[in-house]
Amino acid sequence: MPLNQEDFLIKCNNLTYYFENSIALNNISFSVKKGERLVLLGANGSGKTTLLRILAALYFPHKGELIYKGNIINRKTSKDVLKQLRTEIGILFQNPDTMIFNPTVYDEIAFGLQERDYKNIKDKVYEVAKLCQIEHLLDRSPLKLSGGEKQKVALASILAPNPEVLLLDEPTANLDPGSTGWLIDLLYELDITLIISTHNLSIAPEFASRALVLDTSHNLIFDGSLKELKNEYEILKKANLVHKHKYRNDFHWHDWY
Known part of the structure; x- marks a missing residue:
């Protein structure tokens, strides 16, 4: 039966990925419609980053399938299809230092546009810099900025080519x-498919209404609404997202920004 591209933008069928003898993702399946927004929840080491990198075709699954716009994405996928995916899907890594390498902020934002032969690069750089509130930094070296400023520069460089899908890792x-509030407001303004990984339960509803939860054994144990998830204490406990203190009898979570 032929794939119907209208049914989903991204589909994962039984994805499994491992590092040497260690499982990073175990038999993960879900689909994402165009324009949908999801939060990917899980403790550190649960596989959130690995999954985002597979969705961006930076890693390929060892088992299972990733399907993007009806195309199966693996090591045998044509270069043209991979180029299209990597143009249309932007990924922001948790550590912006791994993404920044140009001499100025202007050059950092312009780099992806130049790679795609974008017209009116200067206008687009200034437009995105203003959107990300970093227009005053354009002549600065991105390597000498604060962590938050670097994060904004990396985000601007991803947004500049107008991706269809945005993957954000923590x-x-x-x-x-304050900057977290700014990011929430910015993302609300974007007409884009969005997947955000986090372990912060309190901020997750600000980004999306649907959640995927990975447990510490790298399984997908929940796919549904965040509103329902907050009452699923056994699932949250299994994912190491809530806990009990000795002096309290109720499950609760801590938030880290």
């Missing part, structure tokens, strides 16, 4: 509360 890790 995007608030380097942001103070």
Whole structure:
């Protein structure tokens, strides 16, 4: 039966990925419609980053299938299809230092546009810099900025080519509360398919209404609404997202920004 591209933008069928003898993802299946917004929840080491990198075709699954716009994505996929995916899907890593390498902020934002032969690069750089509130940094070296400023520069460089899908790996890790609020407002303004990984349960509803939860054994144990998830204490406990203190009898979570 032929794949119907209208049914989903991204589909994962039984994805498994491992590092040497260690499982990073175990038999993961879900689908994402165009324009949908999801949060990917799980403790550190649960496989969130690995899954995002597979979705961006930076890693290929050892078992199972990733399907993007009806095309199966693996090591045998044509270069043209992979180029299309990597143009249309932007990924922001948790550590912006792994993404920044140009001499100025302007060059950092312009780099992806130049690679795609974009017209009116200067106008686009200034437009995105203003959107990300870093226009005053354009002549600065990105390597000498604060962690939050670097995160904004990396995000601007991803947004500049107008991706259809945005993958964000713990995007608030380097942001103070004010900048976190700014990011939430910015993402609401974007007409884009969005998948955000985090272990912060309190901020997750600000980004999306649907959640995927990975447990510490790298299984997908929940796919549904965040509203329902907050009452699923056994699932949250299995994912190491809630806990009990000796002096309290109720499950609760701590939030880290």
